[in-house]
Amino acid sequence: DRLRGKQRGVTAMVRYPLRLLTAQQANRFAEVLARAEKVRRSINVPGEPFQIGFWVGSGNTPNSPLDEGFDQLPKWEDGEQDEDKLRASDPAYRSLLRWKRLTSCPFCGNRDVGLRSRKEGKTKRLVHGCFKMTCPWNEWHGGPEPLPFHAMDTDVYAYSPSVLLGTVDKMA
Numbered sequence: 001d002r003l004r005g006k007q008r009g010v011t012a013m014v015r016y017p018l019r020l021l022t023a024q025q026a027n028r029f030a031e032v033l034a035r036a037e038k039v040r041r042s043i044n045v046p047g048e049p050f051q052i053g054f055w056v057g058s059g060n061t062p063n064s065p066l067d068e069g070f071d072q073l074p075k076w077e078d079g080e081q082d083e084d085k086l087r088a089s090d091p092a093y094r095s096l097l098r099w100k101r102l103t104s105c106p107f108c109g110n111r112d113v114g115l116r117s118r119k120e121g122k123t124k125r126l127v128h129g130c131f132k133m134t135c136p137w138n139e140w141h142g143g144p145e146p147l148p149f150h151a152m153d154t155d156v157y158a159y160s161p162s163v164l165l166g167t168v169d170k171m172a
Contacts, residue, residue, distance in 0.1 A: 007047030034106035051148035051161035065124040076118035081131035083112040105130035107137040126152040
């Protein structure tokens with residue numbers, strides 16, 4: 001699609017019969033799209049970065065920022081980047097890590113991917129972030145930037161990610 005001129009939007013939908021399979025595949029797909037993003041940038045193909053939408057419903061991720069617990073997430077704007085410190089000092093944060101879908105950064109392999117809320121205009125997003133400054137994703141953006149992974153329904157609808165990973169029941 002990108003080589004034919006499409007600059008953003010859903011190109012593929014991958015559906016699984018079970019949420020567990022979808023969760024396991026999320027990291028693999030993220031790594032593949034990170035490699036594709038590196039190629040896209042190296043040959044200067046225009047358009048939005050390749051993104052993934054994790055679309056499985058409220059058992060694994062919140063559906064919207066109004067869901068219970070969302071407001072307890074650390075805010076991206078606060079700049080806290082020490083995952084070990086957050087896990088050790090904040091029991092509420094530890095409980096919200098059930099929403100974390102990336103076990104490592106798909107661009108650099110960093111295992112300290114954090115989960116945050118980020119205010120964007122009038123809305124809030126659930127974001128995964130790699131805070132390693134030498135991560136190619138962060139270098140491209142001049143500092144930490146949320147990874148191109150959308151795990152909340154409202155984010156999937158707002159950003160139309162390149163690839164949607166979902167369960168059969170959610171897509172139905």
